[in-house]
Amino acid sequence: MKRKEFIRQSALTAAGLLCLPSALKASWSPKEDTILGHAQKRYRLDTKWNQASFAQHPVKDCHEMVQDKQGHILLLTNEIKNNVLVYQQDGKLVKAWGNQYPGAHGLTLFNENGPDTLFICDNSLHQVFKTTIDGKPLLTLNYPKETGKYSKAEEFVPTETAIAPNGDIYVADGYGKDFIIQYDYKGNYIRHFGGRGEGDQYLLNAHGICVDTRNPLAPCLIVTSRQHNAFKRYTMEGVYVETIPLPGAWVCRPVIRGDYLYAAVLQTNARQGEQSGFVIILDKSFKVVSSLGGSTPTYHNDQLEEMYQTVKAFQYPHDVCVDNDENLYVAQWNSGQVYPYKLMPV
Numbered sequence: 001m002k003r004k005e006f007i008r009q010s011a012l013t014a015a016g017l018l019c020l021p022s023a024l025k026a027s028w029s030p031k032e033d034t035i036l037g038h039a040q041k042r043y044r045l046d047t048k049w050n051q052a053s054f055a056q057h058p059v060k061d062c063h064e065m066v067q068d069k070q071g072h073i074l075l076l077t078n079e080i081k082n083n084v085l086v087y088q089q090d091g092k093l094v095k096a097w098g099n100q101y102p103g104a105h106g107l108t109l110f111n112e113n114g115p116d117t118l119f120i121c122d123n124s125l126h127q128v129f130k131t132t133i134d135g136k137p138l139l140t141l142n143y144p145k146e147t148g149k150y151s152k153a154e155e156f157v158p159t160e161t162a163i164a165p166n167g168d169i170y171v172a173d174g175y176g177k178d179f180i181i182q183y184d185y186k187g188n189y190i191r192h193f194g195g196r197g198e199g200d201q202y203l204l205n206a207h208g209i210c211v212d213t214r215n216p217l218a219p220c221l222i223v224t225s226r227q228h229n230a231f232k233r234y235t236m237e238g239v240y241v242e243t244i245p246l247p248g249a250w251v252c253r254p255v256i257r258g259d260y261l262y263a264a265v266l267q268t269n270a271r272q273g274e275q276s277g278f279v280i281i282l283d284k285s286f287k288v289v290s291s292l293g294g295s296t297p298t299y300h301n302d303q304l305e306e307m308y309q310t311v312k313a314f315q316y317p318h319d320v321c322v323d324n325d326e327n328l329y330v331a332q333w334n335s336g337q338v339y340p341y342k343l344m345p346v
Helices: 003-012
Strands: 035-038 041-046 062-067 073-077 084-087 093-097 104-111 116-122 127-132 137-141 160-163 169-172 179-183 189-194 209-212 220-225 230-234 240-245 249-251 255-257 260-268 278-282 288-292 317-322 328-332 341-345
Touching: 041 288, 062 328, 073 104, 073 328, 104 160, 116 160, 127 169, 160 209, 169 209, 169 220, 209 255, 220 240, 255 317, 260 328, 278 317
Parallel strands: 062 104, 062 317
Antiparallel strands: 035 041, 035 288, 041 341, 062 073, 073 084, 084 093, 104 116, 116 127, 127 137, 160 169, 169 179, 179 189, 209 220, 220 230, 230 240, 249 260, 255 260, 260 278, 260 317, 278 288, 317 328, 328 341
């Protein structure tokens, strides 16, 4: 999120914060080896995973992370001294590259029948870039004037991409006009949907998107509608299916691994601007089963109670990466230039 917009939105709820129940305040801060989570999804926290030197490889906002087919963990930061840091799973830095993405925000990996490719969304440049795994440019998507909804590049502020199995590219304009724009694998415009409006099919802060193939007979798109505190499901053609409410949670992008969906919660409604983030895990039926640093997921009459931070393990978590061994890596925005944390299953 852009700092100016974050401050503006936080100020809108300042009056409500004065009456914040004490139960919604985090009770304590974690020590090393703290166990977080619930039920079968509990993890040991490692805040010292990173072995990179800040003097040589600094970070600003740590926005997103992915794992490539070599097992390396890639971190995207908007520090132009090194936009991408490449790690081993033990936290040792392998290499770093990139100094051309001042607004680096979204990082998506796609395997094209062999080679891994990356899709990078840049807020400041108002563009989406497809590159090789080591940063060689392959394709650039500019603002989507084909939609008829944009008159200039500055109106397009992409935050995330998702790539369909056939190579179609879905771009979430999460800090712009909240449309999802679909292209073919060559970058040719197909359609757009979402955007702002009154009705369930619309989005507000379409921060993230992913392709859900857990039901192979009915693949779908899961889109973040962060200020609605929800995910929304659409068909691959952009037809609205349903809303998944996540009360209280300013949720970031959905990340699917196996049967589960993982997501960082940047902050809560009740404590905007107060480093109130945590991480949630949803099962295949979209029920929250674990909250890392957050309240125990509780349902009444099939309705999820409002979630809140209980352990100050994170400040503003922005993304979750799940590796091949089911370890989690959490990247954080606006959190004192902190490197990612690792969480290991227990």
